[in-house]
């Protein structure tokens with residue numbers, strides 16, 4: 400299991416469903432160095448948000464300090480674009496670490512350097528490297544960027560080396576600090592067994608999650624997943640999910656979404672780090688932390704009561720839920 404994931408906190412005895420606030424997801428700007436075919440990003444936000452609208456490091460300092468003081472457990476930086484393109488990402492992680500908070504950093508890894516890796520391993524970081532193919536031509540057809548596969552492989556190997564041996568055993572569970580995250584889509588289903596072996600060779604946790612039909616993926620039915628039975632078999636090759644949380648009634652939900660405050664790069668409060676950007680909830684700059692958490696509880700409760708799956712954005716009813724404004 401990945402350190403700082405919702406089931407990790409449950410293992411520590413934290414009942415997320417009874418806590419005031421557990422996660423803080425901080426999306427950075429929606430720009431990226433590549434252009435994956437099925438990216439969550441809304442095509443209209445690909446060029447990024449206006450610079451003057453972006454939260455500053457001072458805004459983050461206030462927010463993260465309040466989050467820590469309120470008993471928050473951990474940050475997640477993933478969101479819409481590539482977090483390593485933001486100059487705030489490393490300072491945010493440093494500050495969180497100083498305050499004793501873990502950060503899960505989800506990145507395509509293209510921009511990782513040796514210095515960064517050496518620093519990240521010293522900080523309280525769970526490093527998640529996204530990967531969707533081990534075949535250069537498939538990877539670069541997806542990323543739309545020549546040379547990206549070579550950078551990716553080199554950086555994964557380097558990250559695996561730097562993070563090797565950083566895991567530990569706790570209450571019978573193997574806890575890891577570095578993972579590969581495989582977004583399962585139609586063109587990589589056949590590669591999962593190879594990806595499993597690739598992670599085992601490098602001591603990396605192997606996380607798999609299905610493509611959500613949102614953002615760019617909404618207009619790419621050719622990437623949507625085939626038959627369910629086969630998918631179950633393929634999913635079984637993955638390790639513990641990095642987002643699941645077990646509710647007392649037995650339902651499994653995305654813990655970072657349900658129990659987290661999701662904040663866009665411009666400070667807008669979001670229903671989820673990966674969608675619903677058009678919903679006008681409030682902005683963290685003009686809202687007190689207590690009010691932001693109150694809103695998070697209210698919106699999250701409505702969302703998870705009306706959508707059945709573990710992830711609102713992946714739920715078949717998500718677009719209708721948004722269109723009919725059932726979050727109100």
Ligand SMILES: C[S@@+](CC[C@H](N)C(=O)[O-])C[C@H]1O[C@@H](n2cnc3c(N)ncnc32)[C@H](O)[C@@H]1O
Pocket residue numbers: 431437438439440477478479480481482505506507508528529530580581582608609610611612613614616
């Ligand atoms: C949106 S990206 C942002 C962080 C970073 N740029 C990256 O790719 O890791 C976060 C994760 O979501 C995955 N992802 C992107 N689009 C997706 C989609 N439509 N459905 C499911 N997962 C998706 C990516 O593969 C990545 O692992």
Ligand code: SF4
Pocket residue numbers: 431432433434435438439440479480481507
């Ligand atoms: S999935 Fe990540 S790496 Fe790929 S285009 Fe989207 S933000 Fe960039």
